[in-house]
Amino acid sequence: MADRVGICAVAQTRYAPDRSDVSEGELAYEAIKEVLEETGLTLSDIDSAVSCSEDFWDGRTISNMNIQPFVGAHLGHEDKVAGDGLNAVYCGLAQVLSGHQEVVLVVAHMKESQAEHALIENAAFDPVFMRQLGLDFLSAAALQARRYMYKYGITAEQCAGVAVKNRGNAKKNPFAQEPLDLTVEDVLASRMLADPIRRLDSKPVSDGACAMILTREARARKLTSKPVWILGVSNCYEAHYLGDRDLADCRALTEAAGKAYRMAGIRNPLREIDVAEISEEYSYQELLWMEGLGFCDRGEGGRLLDSGKTRLGGKLPVNPSGGVLSGNPNHVAGMARVAEAVLQLRGEAGDRQVEDAKRALAHGVTGICGQHQAVMILGNV
Amino acid sequence: MPNRVAIVGIGQTRHRSTRRDVTLQEMINEAVRAALADADLRMKDIEAVFSSSMETFEGIYLPDHVGAVEIGTYMKPGFKVGTGGTSGASVVVEGFHMVSAGLYDLAMVVGFEKQDCGETTAAITAATTPIWGKGAVTGAIGEFAKQALSYMETSGAREEHAAQVRLKADRGACLNEYAHLKLGLKSAEEVLKSDYLVWPLRFLDFCPQSSGACALIFASQQRARKVRSKPVWIADVEVVHQEPFWAGTFGDPTGRETYSQHVACERLYKRNGITHPRREIDLAELYEPSNWEEMNLYEHFHFCEKNEGWKMVEEGVTEIEGDLPVNPSGGVIATNPIGATPTIRVAEAALQIRGDAGGHQVPKEVNTALASALGGPNWTVLTLLKRSV
Amino acid sequence: MTQKPSAKKSKEPEYITVNFNLPRRYRWSTGKYIGRTYQEAKEHKKLVANRCRHCREVLWPPMEVCGRCKLEAGEDWVELSQRGTVKQYTYLVYPLWDPHYGEKFANPHPNAMILLDDGVYIRHFLEETDPKKLQVGMRVEAVWKEDAERGEGTADIKYYRTIRA
Numbered sequence A: 001m002a003d004r005v006g007i008c009a010v011a012q013t014r015y016a017p018d019r020s021d022v023s024e025g026e027l028a029y030e031a032i033k034e035v036l037e038e039t040g041l042t043l044s045d046i047d048s049a050v051s052c053s054e055d056f057w058d059g060r061t062i063s064n065m066n067i068q069p070f071v072g073a074h075l076g077h078e079d080k081v082a083g084d085g086l087n088a089v090y091c092g093l094a095q096v097l098s099g100h101q102e103v104v105l106v107v108a109h110m111k112e113s114q115a116e117h118a119l120i121e122n123a124a125f126d127p128v129f130m131r132q133l134g135l136d137f138l139s140a141a142a143l144q145a146r147r148y149m150y151k152y153g154i155t156a157e158q159c160a161g162v163a164v165k166n167r168g169n170a171k172k173n174p175f176a177q178e179p180l181d182l183t184v185e186d187v188l189a190s191r192m193l194a195d196p197i198r199r200l201d202s203k204p205v206s207d208g209a210c211a212m213i214l215t216r217e218a219r220a221r222k223l224t225s226k227p228v229w230i231l232g233v234s235n236c237y238e239a240h241y242l243g244d245r246d247l248a249d250c251r252a253l254t255e256a257a258g259k260a261y262r263m264a265g266i267r268n269p270l271r272e273i274d275v276a277e278i279s280e281e282y283s284y285q286e287l288l289w290m291e292g293l294g295f296c297d298r299g300e301g302g303r304l305l306d307s308g309k310t311r312l313g314g315k316l317p318v319n320p321s322g323g324v325l326s327g328n329p330n331h332v333a334g335m336a337r338v339a340e341a342v343l344q345l346r347g348e349a350g351d352r353q354v355e356d357a358k359r360a361l362a363h364g365v366t367g368i369c370g371q372h373q374a375v376m377i378l379g380n381v
Numbered sequence B: 001m002p003n004r005v006a007i008v009g010i011g012q013t014r015h016r017s018t019r020r021d022v023t024l025q026e027m028i029n030e031a032v033r034a035a036l037a038d039a040d041l042r043m044k045d046i047e048a049v050f051s052s053s054m055e056t057f058e059g060i061y062l063p064d065h066v067g068a069v070e071i072g073t074y075m076k077p078g079f080k081v082g083t084g085g086t087s088g089a090s091v092v093v094e095g096f097h098m099v100s101a102g103l104y105d106l107a108m109v110v111g112f113e114k115q116d117c118g119e120t121t122a123a124i125t126a127a128t129t130p131i132w133g134k135g136a137v138t139g140a141i142g143e144f145a146k147q148a149l150s151y152m153e154t155s156g157a158r159e160e161h162a163a164q165v166r167l168k169a170d171r172g173a174c175l176n177e178y179a180h181l182k183l184g185l186k187s188a189e190e191v192l193k194s195d196y197l198v199w200p201l202r203f204l205d206f207c208p209q210s211s212g213a214c215a216l217i218f219a220s221q222q223r224a225r226k227v228r229s230k231p232v233w234i235a236d237v238e239v240v241h242q243e244p245f246w247a248g249t250f251g252d253p254t255g256r257e258t259y260s261q262h263v264a265c266e267r268l269y270k271r272n273g274i275t276h277p278r279r280e281i282d283l284a285e286l287y288e289p290s291n292w293e294e295m296n297l298y299e300h301f302h303f304c305e306k307n308e309g310w311k312m313v314e315e316g317v318t319e320i321e322g323d324l325p326v327n328p329s330g331g332v333i334a335t336n337p338i339g340a341t342p343t344i345r346v347a348e349a350a351l352q353i354r355g356d357a358g359g360h361q362v363p364k365e366v367n368t369a370l371a372s373a374l375g376g377p378n379w380t381v382l383t384l385l386k387r388s389v
Numbered sequence C: 001m002t003q004k005p006s007a008k009k010s011k012e013p014e015y016i017t018v019n020f021n022l023p024r025r026y027r028w029s030t031g032k033y034i035g036r037t038y039q040e041a042k043e044h045k046k047l048v049a050n051r052c053r054h055c056r057e058v059l060w061p062p063m064e065v066c067g068r069c070k071l072e073a074g075e076d077w078v079e080l081s082q083r084g085t086v087k088q089y090t091y092l093v094y095p096l097w098d099p100h101y102g103e104k105f106a107n108p109h110p111n112a113m114i115l116l117d118d119g120v121y122i123r124h125f126l127e128e129t130d131p132k133k134l135q136v137g138m139r140v141e142a143v144w145k146e147d148a149e150r151g152e153g154t155a156d157i158k159y160y161r162t163i164r165a
Helices: A022-039 A063-071 A085-097 A117-123 A135-151 A156-172 A186-188 A217-223 A253-266 A283-290 A302-307 A333-347 B024-039 B086-102 B119-125 B139-155 B161-173 B188-193 B223-228 B257-269 B291-300 B309-314 B341-352 C031-044
Strands: A006-013 A048-052 A079-081 A104-111 A193-194 A207-216 A228-237 A275-277 A359-366 A372-379 B005-012 B047-051 B106-114 B197-198 B211-220 B232-241 B284-285 B368-375 B379-386 C048-051 C076-079 C083-090 C109-114 C121-125 C138-144 C157-162
Touching: A006 A022, A006 A333, A006 B024, A022 A063, A022 A104, A022 A207, A022 B139, A022 C031, A048 A063, A048 A085, A063 A079, A063 A104, A063 A156, A063 A217, A079 A085, A079 A302, A079 B086, A079 B232, A085 A104, A085 A207, A085 A333, A085 B086, A085 B368, A104 A333, A104 B284, A117 A135, A117 B161, A135 A156, A135 A193, A135 A283, A135 B005, A156 A186, A156 A283, A193 A207, A193 C031, A207 A333, A228 A253, A228 A333, A253 A283, A253 B197, A275 A333, A283 A302, A283 A359, A283 C048, A333 A359, A333 A372, B005 B223, B024 B106, B024 B211, B047 B086, B047 B368, B086 B106, B086 B211, B086 B223, B086 B232, B086 B368, B086 B379, B139 B197, B139 B211, B139 B223, B139 B309, B161 B188, B161 B291, B161 B309, B211 B223, B211 B341, B232 B257, B232 B341, B257 B368, B284 B341, B284 C109, B284 C121, B341 B379, C031 C048, C121 C157
Parallel strands: A048 A079, A048 A104, A275 A359, B047 B106, B284 B368
Antiparallel strands: A006 A207, A006 A228, A104 A207, A228 A372, A359 A372, B005 B211, B005 B232, B106 B211, B232 B379, B368 B379, C048 C076, C083 C109, C083 C138, C109 C121, C138 C157
């Protein structure tokens, strides 16, 4: 890329099970306000705003109208990406890289608590063919988990190990919604939601917002002493019908990751990435996505977790923030991963800091069993 | 220096009120295939696909996922935007950014809506915030009814002028194989006889609910001329939104000012050295949700002085054979699949530049064309197209 | 009624209809600012809004950030007048469903843009249902719902009644 795009500031609200104390706009503004204060910018300095939210979740057609005054979009440039938040960052990146916009505010906001998530997720399924099966994201994920575990011999204990690791990491994250001290036994004893996914294998309902400011290199260096560069990014769609995919694979992720790595010049992710924030809505997903990201071979996700390499302090810490499992809303989750990656690269990740992190990976999913995957590589040099 | 972006492929479906013969995905696929055929490319040549639709109209939470294979995004990058009425132009803008940024050499943008799947007015009315002004909204139609009344009262325009605009649109639509409403209207009286929908807007004054899709293929400068000898260049884009609550309504209380159009035009014209739009713009495909609003838009786009939009109609300036044809395709009033409508404006403007509009091709040479989109609480997206840069 | 024999009998496709009816419920939050308006309307039959500390415009609906100034508006709360002038109106000729609440809109209550006496526009219903009696410039005043019915923000005003001179 000719000129680099830098992230100058990031902010997240503390993710919570119920933010009925604020409207959608006020929630988004909590995060927006922080990035403005950090960079010394005002809303009038923003050239373009890209938001991420979704009509079905907000219960409002054109959901970005909920936040318009808060992004300074009056008589300004604005757009809305209706997928996972990482894609909104991608959209903002293109705006800056094209030279058409200079300072872009990107924000994702979502209040899962205000909607009936099973019905909304069910509406993602093709109405003619799949909807009447009554699936939602959880039950579809259960199908995927079962298939994945069957094909590669992944065990329930290994999946539980993800929950133990991530919920424990969350204790070090002031933004995390539900940090927990867990053992594998705790997870396996928790209530079964949709076999084989148990309550502690699953993310909780969450409300929150995440914001960041993107701009081109020269400006980024003026706005912050610690800009983080976007080195590579791509995304990819899979087929929709569950029967058209081998759910034990994630080809779309491998495709997206491959393109992002090429852009960033990465050949061996396990060696060259210092910290990874990936979107694991359910515990098995962390194992599967690690395979798709090329951290290990197919079917080796469980073993990689068992090796301890993905722990905080390991060779490639995965989700030191606690990940989506500890509480992140849909559509915000991927952007939150980017925010956490940025904090790591700025050395501002507090107790969850990965030492000397220079390259980070952020990952986001949208849809049924991660039908849409997005990967971003960031660096601080 | 941003890279230049050209449109090298254009495809649309034949828009209808209902398409019971196809699913949503199949319908979108028709437009995608048409664009590929137009560009003589195959899906595997396309590097990314960006889509636009308003999911509340079909009741499908992630329509780009449901149609992944048919839209062409299977195993390819892309995402969906959703900004309401301007969504189809927002996707043009984002596709433009992506190619201009050098991220892709060939990308497709697809706007679609299958409004027969859902309840359009309910979905539009759901655009109002549920915690404010409960019940005191009448969907989009109510807004444009107010605008019509304001325009009538302040500009001196009469119902006959609005009827003439409707006739112009229908003439264009009847010549446009893709247009939805082809009514074969013969006289102003026919328009003035149609029933009031929301006073003073009549049934025929307002746009329909259509099911359709439109796909455009964008190419980078290096790639464009390898695909076709005469690509249509996207010279510039401008997006101006407006906070939704001014005066407690969408836009200004009378609906007359719609000043996001003013601001967008002023910025676009200034950046592109356009000082006399009436002369320097050869053709416009404007997003006119009602015939009254079209006259208002002539003024906002500085094609004429304030309060003189209806004069342009009297003088026939905006007819197909006129000096500044506006909406020779029939416009939104003839065809309105919401997620695709702004994309269709860009497509139609591009076809005119290429000389490929078929029956509704304007006789004059078109070198510079303006496509506009209108949506939400008076948001505007403009696309400026040129034959050569 | 006679039926003309058709020269060519086209096969009409047979449609299978599946009805899928599941209401999706939402629990929206007014947030802090609009919440105050809801509270004042319910408890005191008053409309309140905040005045932006920068541009001095009254924000209606009240907002944390003034959309036009793009700055935090502050909490200078003002009470709005109960009376105003009709600036624009329209009336539905066809029935319309409120998709948020599943209620059918009162028809034929006209919907009007009313300029309240302190310069703030409110969009609301008019009591007068006779179109011949509707006029831009009419003076109107708020008619509030009964105590037990209130709690829905501006909808606590039933409609605006024409003030007879």
